[in-house]
Amino acid sequence: MTEFGKIFIVIGVVFIIVGLLWGFIGKLPGDISFKKGNFSFHFPIVTSIVISIILTLIFAIIGRFK
Template sequence: MQKLLIILGIVLLLTGLLWPWLSQLPFGRLPGDIRFERGGTKVFLPIATCVVLSVVASIVLRLLSR
């Protein structure tokens, strides 16, 4: 459990440090992501982004489990 928390902390730290470059990736603006804006209300449903990230995570986990 300790190793998992340390690894998770390192991943979060790296994500925070790399955020200026990661935010320029096309994730969140893929076809299939739904965005509603009415007045002061904004709703964003990243359906396509979630599917792509799920597929990538599944492939990585399958490769690591071998």
């Protein structure tokens, strides 16, 4: 398998994971959302942590195959 083939497989896996998680982004328990009048503030802290863990696992798996 060529390098381009491996890169396309990794990109495909990342797109699949992002697609599956897209519906949960910003809606997990622990995400901070505040709205008062015409001001709103949203900080998806738990979503950021989950995405960070997933990306760490993906890059660790990729690193093992190199």
